[in-house]
Amino acid sequence: MQSTPKIEQFIPISEELTKFAYQAFQQSKTVFAVAHNNISSRLTNLVVEGRKGRTTPVSAEVLNKLQKRREKLFEADLQDAVKGVYPANILFDNPWEDFFRYYPEILLDLPEIWEKLQKKEYQKFSSDIDREGYPAYYLQNFHQQTNGYLSDMSANLYDLQVELLFNGAADAMRRRILAPLKQWLSDFAPTSPEQIKLLDLACGTGRTLRFIRATLPKASLFGVDLSPAYLRKANQLLSKIPGELPQLMQANGEELPYLDNYFHALTSVFLFHELPPQARQRVIEESFRVVKPGGIFIICDSMQAIDNPDFKVMMDNFPIIFHEPYYRNYTTDDLVRRLEKAGFENVRTENHLVSKYWIARKPV
């Protein structure tokens, strides 16, 4: 008589299904983003004088290497979900409502972007935008965004724009901070999960906090950002998910409104390339101040020049295509040295697709 299969025997099948669904999901995002990027860059080259030929074409060999790194990233993302680092459902998390509502706005915003590119006007803000109290370096139309980080429309479009920019891989790159975070928790965290206090610095619209909430459902989460519009959007999106709402506050990362040694862990995603060098150092020093001894600081941002010479062309092209005034300096900045100067130790780095990660500990 045949015995009934045990439940574990079904698990590989569900893993296969998850893998298949995830690959299909990522592929459809990539295809859409590549088509969007091709069309919008062709239109931009047609409309904006002198635009064509300013960037260096990326060779087929580099594109091939990039594709391999993309596959590795998605595999690592999938494996972390399979291992239970985070729940598999966040692999499929996508702001669909915003996609259908705001994708047409991204297209409608193109003429405004062309005007900025044509006139090289990258510090332009509408008269109704309050610019008081922000550091001068922040008052920029980063990536040609209309009204920089200071309007509700910019906050509504941001997640879609980033996902398009990275050809559908932005969230998978954000999630690479979760494994080292969870590992640190199991190796060193002195308290139970409910007592963990974690700050996401420059939380933007809250995508990273959303993934951290799914990974650490019991932790107390905090987010700071300079943009009130992005914090409003984060509040709107995070209040839809179960669990305690992260505490969000408007603040400059250079002067964090928290006591010394307050957080067990700090994360920061895609911030440092948008800071001038002095601000980078001050943000790192503030992070050191507010994290507890033994605590962890994880930074995710763009890859840098020393990481892979093959991708130098892409790094050189990036600030030509997008208004990113501090990016070039960032690509050669030694963040390990900056972290150590602030007092962090055991700094290690990782690279995934086009991102880089610094994982640092404050000495006990």
Ligand SMILES: C[S@@+](CC[C@H](N)C(=O)[O-])C[C@H]1O[C@@H](n2cnc3c(N)ncnc32)[C@H](O)[C@@H]1O
């Ligand atoms: C490229 S976005 C990254 C947002 C988010 N972390 C993500 O993963 O998409 C940069 C964010 O940094 C914020 N920001 C820039 N300079 C800042 C500063 N000095 N202090 C706090 N937030 C800052 C911006 O308002 C914006 O939300």
